Amino acid sequence: MVDADQTFVIVGGGLAGAKAAETLRAEGFTGRVILICDERDHPYERPPLSKGYLLGKEERESVFVHEPAWYAAHDIELHLGQTVDAIDRAAKTVRFGDDGTAVRYDKLLLATGAEPRRLDIPGTDLAGVHHLRRLAHAERLKHVLTNLGRDNGHLVIAGAGWIGLEVAAAAREYGAEVTVVHRGPTPLHSVLGPELGQLFAELHREHGVRFHFNARLTEITGQDGMVLAARTDDGEEHPAHDVLAAIGAAPRTHLAEAAGLEIAGPAHGGGIVVDERLRTSDPDIHAAGDVVSFPHALFDTRLRVEHWANALNGGPAAARAMLGHDVTYDRVPYFFSDQYDLGMEYSGWAPPGSYDQVVMRGDAGKREFIAFWVKEGRVLAGMNVNVWNVTDPIQRLIRGRARVDTENLADPHIPLEDLAP
Structure with missing residues (x-):
């Protein structure tokens, strides 16, 4: 039985965490809801970061899940810019913040998301090397693309996945020169296969993007801290003023691992193992969003899905499961993209x-x-x-x-x- 004396803690202030908090209140939960976010911005949606907001077609305010005043109005205790250091499963507490504040939970939701995979090559410390995952990244990249377009500058993108291609399209719309280096034989090969991957290659070539397939970056060279070129393992060198690493995202499982929760192997995405109710190996801890590896009966395997719809639907499903509702999370994976x-x-x-x-x-x-x-x-x-x-x-x-x-x-x-x- 859920009552006003209970405390539900949500770790992660992305879409999954924010929608979980919203659902708890919508379902009538009157206890404490504590939402801890390691970013200083209010919870926001990520698709605009490589689409409308990056292109300057959407305002900054449009990316946020709720108006800032919504959290206080719904009695959500929002802690921005706070990192959770540890989970004590025996005491049922989480420790967070600079002063090591400990708060007890009755139910805990991990919605810690994913983080960009890093290029493990020389030169990644140069000022012109970028990632795109957070709002601050998008703001910086927006400024970079504006300057590249104005100065006819060159952007090299490592990776021809969705983020790489969407940024390539945005960069071309700004007027920048773009080269995409990709390990596979076609863009999006691991998702769409060669048949449809080739269609996206043709689309981008028509808009002036250059591709270098079956290759990977081995070094980024520079001078005075600035990028000059990017080299590949087959000896090619591409001029560059900036480089974007878009080689995928890794689930942020370190907190769960340290707490002794079960983690899936690489074949199943490496995320936090949950059941069909999005419960982890600890029945009082749930997980949702990019970080989870969940069983999908339709495809007879575990999946880790990084897309917007998974966070949008997974956060509310986990919230209802925390409240004791009968939940089976088996949404068909869904995502969308806009390019040119x-x-x-x-x-x-x-x-x-x-x-x-x-x-x-x-x-x-x-x-x-x-x-x-x-x-x-x-x-x-x-x-x-x-x-x-x-x-x-x-x-x-x-x-x-x-x-x-x-x-x-x-x-x-x-x-x-x-x-x-």
């Missing part, structure tokens, strides 16, 4: 090797189509490109797991709703 005049949404999970064909519906040449990743007639994932209001039927196809005639799947004259069970 291409907008897309992706639902499902179909890494290379998991599918036997890609079925196209629509006109790929005009970049108005839906792609389906299919195995033995069953849809594992779908991506709609410049085609809208189809996410629900795509997700029903994935959830239904029924065999679908691929000719019908490819036929744009047959409504998707007629194919979904």
